Structure formats: C-alpha cells, structure tokens
Amino acid sequence: MIQVIEEFGAYIVIAPGLALAHARPGPDVNRDGLSVVTLDDPVVFGHPHNDPVSVVIGLAVTSPEAHVSSVAELANVFNDPDAIPALAAAGDVAEVQRILTLSEEEAAR
Template structure:
C-alpha cells in the first residue's frame, strides 16, 4: 500500500498559485510532477489535452479538479501533486465550478495508488478536514495533514437489512457488477469507485456487488457484464446508449449523492 503522503511529498505541494485559466492551473500541477521526476512535460500536455478532448469531467467535486491522463511513456513513476489556487478558475463544469484546488496524478498503472486515492476522497469529503487543508499556511503544514490521514479508515455505518441485498447478477454470476467510468480508467473512475465501495460497505452489499473502474472505450465492451454505469455527465454523453442504465454523479466525493444514485439504480 502506498500512502497518500508518499505520493504527494512536500515538494509537490504549492499554495496560493496564480493561474489565469484552467490550462495554467493544470500546467502548474504538471510542472510539480516534472520537477520531482514523476513525469515529463509531455505528460502535462496530455493532461491538458484530456480536458480538451473529453470536457471538464475531471472537476469531480465542488472546487476540485483531479487532473490526469492515460499511463504513457511520459510517466516515469506514479506520483501526485497538489496546487491550491490564489483565485478560483472556471473549467466549464455545470455544477462544480469554479475550481480552487487541482490535484494531478501521473500513474504507471491503475493499481498502486488506489488506497491513496481512497484516503484523498475521504479527506475531501470531510468538511472539517477540507477546511484545514484550505487554511494550511505552508506546504509542510498541508503535508502533515495528509500524513495524519494515512491509513485512517472511515467508521462503518449500520448496514441496510440483509433482505435488501440483490440476488445473483443478471448474467448468472455470483455478483452484480457496476462500472465507474472516466476517460482514462486510472483517475476519476477510481475516485468514484472508492466512494461507491464505501456506500456498498455501509449497506452490507459489498459481497453482492462488485465495482470496476474503467475507461470509455473498455466500458462499451464491458457493459453487458454490468447492471449499471456510474460516471460524470460529460462521459455519459460520450458513452451514449450502451444497453444498461448510465447514472450521472456530480460530486465523486459525496457518499450521500452516491447513496441516492445507488438507491435509484436498485429502486430501494
């Protein structure tokens, strides 16, 4: 398990950065990845092009953009950076603009950073912790907050009654499957997967429903294996009709919103 504070070292944190627009904000986060040897300038260009090609789906919560692109030769190792903006900028997202925090991810694959992303999702979903992150005076102070959250699990709530759990999947497998989808399959889809798994755990459905994070291309081929897709509005438009329900989530860090979407999916 790679801890969040390991993936975001103090030197990969910049606070109160001036950026005239979203491109400059993403580039500032990418420059930090380049500076500590995580990736090259080419990867920063790929993160920006990802938004150009797929829209502002990386703005996954109010005020928060999770910049990333596909794993590529421009990624030297898995790492992250943190940029808090002096003034918020518009990415063009219907619900979550303007953005004052950009966290960038450069991933060699979709495996090593999943626990760190779960920790980050919990941090940003906690209003008290979010306020502390926003008011941290120095990179060292912010890194200390990240380090204090390494390995901290959210306490489980009482599960739903066992009778509410779904039966065997529509394809006859032991589990239902839900896909969480983003443009690249290693960034925002993993964020949403972590939040959905928290809700399933609270309900006591985590043995009956599995969650797979994937990209838009793979999702079309895998749709027949799943009961539903959870994704952003922009990616839902890209997917179109895939033969199963496609549910839009605005705030990928909100267990309350995901709980509502899951109830709507299963009509409970």
C-alpha cells in the same frame, strides 16, 4: 490534458472547488507522484456545479494498481468536507501534508 478537457468537458472537476488531474499509467510516467496546487484566484473549468476550482491535485502513477489505490486514498481524504477548504488555505507543504495525513487517518477509523 487541455485537449481532453476541451473534447470531453470538465470531468477532472470532481467536487466543489477541487480538480483531480490524472491520466492512465504509461511510459511517460517515470515514478509515482502527487502534487497539490492551491490557487489564489480560483479558475473556472466549465463544470456546472463544482466551479470555480481553488485546489488542483496532480496524480501520476506507474501501474494500474497504484492508480486505483491512489484514487481510492484521495477519495477517502475528500470525504471530509473540510479538506478542500483547508487545502485551499494551506500556507506551506507541511500544512498540506498534515491535512492529507489527518484525513487519511480519519478515513481509516
């Protein structure tokens, strides 16, 4: 991931304060997974508009279909302008899950 960012730039920084670290499905992915990392000290990736990053989402999927649907679901979550700051301020896993679930429900309406 570091080599790819060094070569291609900060393409994983997809919105102000948000990075989505993911790769294509492949043999290194044992099962689908999602991680959310919040940073007390935001990190500068070198993106001209969306740095610094305070929330990093890690996505691992086992199939191309899961990759497309997972990215689409996350895009719906982050259509809510309050989602990134809320995640950055979340104090525990339950709060992160609540934010992601509420945003998904709102997107479905």
